Amino acid sequence: MTRFIIRRLGEALIVLAVMSFVVYGLINLMPGDPLDLMIASNPGWTAADITKLRAIYGLDQPMVVRYWHWLTAALQGDFGYSRVFTLPVTRVMGPALLQTTKLMGLAFLCTLLVSLGFGIAASLKPGSRLDRLINFIAFAGISLPVFWLALLLIFVFAVWLGWLPASGMGTIGGGGGFFDSLKYLVLPVITLSLSQIGNLTRFTRASMIETMRMDYIRTARAKGAGPARVVWRHALRNALIPVVTVLALNFGSLFSGALITETMFGQRGMGKMIYDAVLGNDFNLALIGLLFASLLTLVATILADIAYAVLDPRISLS
Amino acid sequence: MTDLAIHDPVAASEPLPQAARSVWSLRWRRLRANRVAMGGLVLLIILMIFSFSAPLVGWALGVDPNHTDLLARFDGASAEHWLGTDDAGRDVMLRLMVGGRISLLVGFTGALSSALVGTVIGLVAGYYRGRIDSVLMRVTDGVIALPLLPLLIVFAAIDLKKLGFSDAFMRSGDANFYRIVVIITLVQWTTVARLVRAATLSLLSREYVLAAQAQGASARHILLTHILPNAVSPIIVATTLAVGQIILFESVLSFLGLGILPPTPSWGNMLNNAQELVTAAPVLAFYPGALIFATVIAVNFFGDGLQNAFDPRSGTE
Numbered sequence: 001m002t003r004f005i006i007r008r009l010g011e012a013l014i015v016l017a018v019m020s021f022v023v024y025g026l027i028n029l030m031p032g033d034p035l036d037l038m039i040a041s042n043p044g045w046t047a048a049d050i051t052k053l054r055a056i057y058g059l060d061q062p063m064v065v066r067y068w069h070w071l072t073a074a075l076q077g078d079f080g081y082s083r084v085f086t087l088p089v090t091r092v093m094g095p096a097l098l099q100t101t102k103l104m105g106l107a108f109l110c111t112l113l114v115s116l117g118f119g120i121a122a123s124l125k126p127g128s129r130l131d132r133l134i135n136f137i138a139f140a141g142i143s144l145p146v147f148w149l150a151l152l153l154i155f156v157f158a159v160w161l162g163w164l165p166a167s168g169m170g171t172i173g174g175g176g177g178f179f180d181s182l183k184y185l186v187l188p189v190i191t192l193s194l195s196q197i198g199n200l201t202r203f204t205r206a207s208m209i210e211t212m213r214m215d216y217i218r219t220a221r222a223k224g225a226g227p228a229r230v231v232w233r234h235a236l237r238n239a240l241i242p243v244v245t246v247l248a249l250n251f252g253s254l255f256s257g258a259l260i261t262e263t264m265f266g267q268r269g270m271g272k273m274i275y276d277a278v279l280g281n282d283f284n285l286a287l288i289g290l291l292f293a294s295l296l297t298l299v300a301t302i303l304a305d306i307a308y309a310v311l312d313p314r315i316s317l318s
Numbered sequence: 319m320t321d322l323a324i325h326d327p328v329a330a331s332e333p334l335p336q337a338a339r340s341v342w343s344l345r346w347r348r349l350r351a352n353r354v355a356m357g358g359l360v361l362l363i364i365l366m367i368f369s370f371s372a373p374l375v376g377w378a379l380g381v382d383p384n385h386t387d388l389l390a391r392f393d394g395a396s397a398e399h400w401l402g403t404d405d406a407g408r409d410v411m412l413r414l415m416v417g418g419r420i421s422l423l424v425g426f427t428g429a430l431s432s433a434l435v436g437t438v439i440g441l442v443a444g445y446y447r448g449r450i451d452s453v454l455m456r457v458t459d460g461v462i463a464l465p466l467l468p469l470l471i472v473f474a475a476i477d478l479k480k481l482g483f484s485d486a487f488m489r490s491g492d493a494n495f496y497r498i499v500v501i502i503t504l505v506q507w508t509t510v511a512r513l514v515r516a517a518t519l520s521l522l523s524r525e526y527v528l529a530a531q532a533q534g535a536s537a538r539h540i541l542l543t544h545i546l547p548n549a550v551s552p553i554i555v556a557t558t559l560a561v562g563q564i565i566l567f568e569s570v571l572s573f574l575g576l577g578i579l580p581p582t583p584s585w586g587n588m589l590n591n592a593q594e595l596v597t598a599a600p601v602l603a604f605y606p607g608a609l610i611f612a613t614v615i616a617v618n619f620f621g622d623g624l625q626n627a628f629d630p631r632s633g634t635e
Binding site: 155 | 459462463464466467468469475477481570573575597600603604606607610611614615618622
């Protein structure tokens with residue numbers, strides 16, 4: 001087990017190193033370069049000054065050399081300055097990460113509860129009216145454009161009914177208490193959860209139906225176990241194993257959803273930070289944000305593999 | 319495999335009510351019996367007719383989707399503007415039609431090119447196995463797990479001039495379209511690649527493939543005439559479902575100002591425009607989103623029906 005974890009972490013590091021090079025290359029292909037803003041704000045500079053500055057910042061060197069400089073600095077904990085926020089990248093990342101964790105954590109819980117409930121309910125009587133209704137809801141969830149859903153919710157609950165704030169992270173001057181910030185999270189969490197339940201519901205349902213066809217379920221019934229006991233004690237445990245994997249693999253999709261949700265509701269989380277960084281040509285911030293998001297998904301997949309092995313002793317990791 | 323029933327000696331000896339059916343006509347019958355899937359197909363066809371008849375309707379009504387009229391902002395429905403006008407006095411219905419054409423074209427082109435890339439990668443990985451396979455599958459798993467939207471945003475922000483594309487190409491509306499198709503292909507090929515690889519691996523051990531190999535058939539011949547035709551069903555299903563996903567990706571990128579750029583309308587960028595007007599003219603924010611939703615759900619219902627028709631075991635009836 002320990003060897004497996006070490007090997008997977010090693011692989012994840014290699015993937016991350018490759019990613020960092022690719023993303024560095026991509027970000028260098030974005031319009032402009034890190035000096036453009038400086039040049040624009042200092043009209044007195046001559047061409048010679050600019051060439052000199054380029055040399056000082058190392059911008060005249062090939063991409064590989066610049067990447068190497070960036071990498072050695074980053075490994076020592078120096079991720080550079082964010083141009084948009086005029087703060088060190090690490091200082092921007094901290095609060096953004098906290099905000100995203102809140103949003104994604106709550107949405108994850110809601111998604112899990114609703115999808116498991118829907119999935120199990122639908123699987124009990126395949127083809128029934130309830131099953132078809134849940135199936136329709138799941139399809140609707142998969143097919144809804146998240147940003148449109150956010151717009152609709154803002155319109156109904158913030159503009160029309162006036163129950164909840166449309167955007168932001170806390171009432172200005174409102175003390176910034178826990179419940180205050182919670183109020184600002186309601187719509188984002190609903191939006192993000194609705195965009196995720198479709199897939200998971202369908203998957204839970206399929207997994208449950210497949211499990212209910214197994215011989216040991218028939219055996220349990222034959223022994224006289226009641227329907228509730230068959231579902232909760234015998235079927236669910238086994239049906240949930242693949243669901244755990246899907247949950248972890250969905251992390252990337254959850255993050256993508258969080259990006260849209262944060263942008264729509266004006267929440268300064270990781271997703272919005274990456275989006276703002278890319279639009280504002282903030283090379284350092286965009287780079288670290290993307291790499292960090294990738295790292296999180298890699299860790300999620302490793303956790304899924306571990307959970308898989310723990311839940312199902314038949315699977316050996318070596 | 320579903321086609322086994324056809325070679326079943328008992329079934330063959332019974333008098334057939336009609337001529338022997340091909341696999342495809344059986345599948346078509348199963349699909350036709352699925353009301354939800356057929357509903358999806360009909361809805362999709364209606365939306366396609368709606369979107370692709372834009373030039374005709376524009377000509378008939380004498381309306382240009384890009385014609386602005388600041389004296390006729392936020393007009394209600396009229397004989398000339400069936401769904402009224404937007405904040406720049408442009409005809410809403412015609413812009414929805416033109417935008418739909420672009421969204422659907424991006425969806426279909428992106429799905430086809432992703433299927434092509436995925437098929438080639440899946441065939442190569444499954445046929446050559448060994449190291450090629452493990453490298454390709456690692457890349458596939460990596461791409462599947464990545465947070466795609468942030469990555470797409472970076473791809474979409476790339477300055478194509480730095481890649482050596484000419485200014486003239488950049489300014490033509492085509493650059494936008496091809497860019498979005500290419501970047502979506504870059505992240506969307508994985509599903510088909512995995513399905514094709516799995517099919518290739520299982521088909522390679524069949525006798526007829528072994529026989530072909532023993533006769534000295536080339537890899538290309540085996541892949542194209544023996545393996546690909548038998549792996550077609552999962553490709554079709556995955557490609558259909560991809561259309562919906564791609565339309566969602568396109569609309570969110572356009573909504574974020576990185577996909578199809580105005581003045582060319584797309585459902586996504588129309589929503590971006592309507593976002594600020596949500597209090598002044600909420601219907602402007604309703605139509606494009608409802609159309610995206612309708613298109614994607616139609617595609618998903620149809621794709622799900624295809625899956626059940628191709629592989630009845632996957633259904634739960």
